[in-house]
Amino acid sequence: MDPQARDNIAAELRATGTAAGWSPWQLVQAIHDKAQTPTLLMAWRLATGQTQDEVVNGVQGLAADDGRPCAISVQSLSKYENGHHTPGPFYKRYLALWFRCRLDRLGLADEDPLDTLVGEVPALPQPQEDDVERRNFLGLAAAAPLVVSLDSTRSRMDEGLRRVLPAQDLQHWWDATADHVAAYGTMPPTGLLKRLAPDLDSIAALAERYPHQRDLHLIASRLCGLTGALHTDLQQDRVARDWLHTANRYAELSGNTAQQYWVAMAQAMALMYAPTPQPHRVVTIADRARNTLGKAPSASAAQLTGLAARAHAQLGRHAQAHTELHKARSIFDGLGETQINEPFFGFPTQEMTMYSSQVLSRTGASTAWDEQTRALAGYALDDPMDRPLILLDRARYVTGQGDADHAARIAGDAIGAVPQQLRVPLLLTQVEDVASLIAQRSPQAADHLRQSVHA
Template structure:
């Protein structure tokens, strides 16, 4: 419920008392009190305090006087918008309305490739709330299926966003997405959600669980040329690589290449709902990095960086961190730490997600304790210890001082 205006509260608190009596108690004119009640004037802070004391309002009038008119207008606009959304949701869903929801989902999928997760989150919350209102009303089965499918995809996007922000509640959204995809009877979307959820387990160190979900995603597709298998197979390869299973990792990468070739051109795009050669090169490079096949890893990393657009900050940073890992495996700890530090420092602060920091910290844990004192490694640890969202210094460099 919208908070009442100053004039409305003044009239309520005055009650049966006359305007003259209130004006005398507050040491102001009758005209002033009348104009305040009618909204013709705004109270000054001293006058609001005097009226508050005269009417025993216990700070209520003082607080209302501090609310700027534009803020009240924004509250009113938000209330009006919610009411209009509810009214529109109660009506019949048109083809144009369904198309708009599907366009909204696709737009968010593309935005995940270049917009910071913190910026996307409030917009996702707002649109999912609107979609929830639409789904509370009755619709013909074909319409409900398309809306439920949109909900499944939006839930997956919410889970992905929370995962990148390091929020464990992402697991709940995977469950919601799976339930919605199953209700819509859409195998391709269910496969996609399982593939994306496999990444959650992978980054939570449940490597065997990640392999299981990746395989589940490929099985659910049932031979359909869809994005789920193209996402799942390289994740399976990366998990096998972490476990040291070279043959299984190589076989999964072959499956990934086949799945990518089978995709329609419209699915080989920079989107959470697509999969492209740049991603396959990145994921292959990561698998070969874990297997310490440095030559193969570097070839894939170089090609991936050629293919990725400059605005895809997250994946480009992860590739550079893989390159740093290769340097560390070769014994160049100073070079590895410097590259990792540069990657974090040069990344726009809004894109320094929990996922990026996690991968950089992984690099520091691979260094033997006897070499942890390397100067460049110490600088990297200090950079990683900086509070989230810290701005750069005047010279544009986030590195701690050498002192």
């Protein structure tokens, strides 16, 4: 008889037996007879309405409660039920405990005292022993789903606890992330992206395999954030936006507020240096981050507030720009050295000074030149990104003071100091922005600057 037909007959007999008040032994005999089960063991399982998986889980749970390993499987249970193999004493004991019956009635006694099975289902319950057994059976039928469910839940929870990336593997990925971060600015973005690709693929697989490990999510967020920043340098806005969105999702999963602030900052930075800058949206991102993430001090919170100051200055809101700059300095002053100096994800002193100089330059403050000088002193002469940006802001400032020729020389020297392979589109766009500003006062000086870019 096929398994589905047996299940159907067993279901009908369970309903009949419940209505008629049969004992579990009566029901088992009826199922064994009518459903033609190869063994009483199978008949007991069908009588309780359980699957083989549920019986295996139940037996394993009982053995685990005794502190004893149990290797029973669905395959071995199937062999027992079909009479192909006989379980040993260990498994006999736990099968009898699970079904709450004697070994002889389970068909597993060494010397079965029963010569024959009852061919017809009795109309009335049998002796008191059957009444007691029926109560036990009904208790099993009621409790089995709960026991199985709870045991299954515990097993899954144990499995979840095992799904943690070993510490040494996690350290490997921290080190790999640090290596990629250290390479930023020392090689062309396309080269670093190519180097990042296989590690990003590995992290994606690990994050899927270990979905509850926050440190791994933080690493994933940082690598995605670095990838987004590289695309920002290349002015591939849509791709940068997508990577930063993914970085934000991982940052949320990590529960790390500082990283969430960093992603918001990187998103604002992408808008600040887009081919068509969007300072209004920079302010919106900063306000939303502060409302959502609170005022917990972090390097990224200071940097994001500095970006908001620059955005207000670019919009001509000088008073608001200086207010935000004051807030950024206040946050920065409360940071520890580790937060300030963390590579790429920190906000070192020279960057804070750079932001200050940019705000002062955009607002035409008389102290802008001195602040630019302090900012420049913090960077090596061969710095490929921040130092040129400070000098380009100085060129803007000098242009505003009316000296277009001097501004063109400053901007030309700034881009000329950057090797050709490191002249990312972001820098070239900023040079063109300065050239357009200079052209309003001296087209000849602007042309000279543009020529120097291609020299």
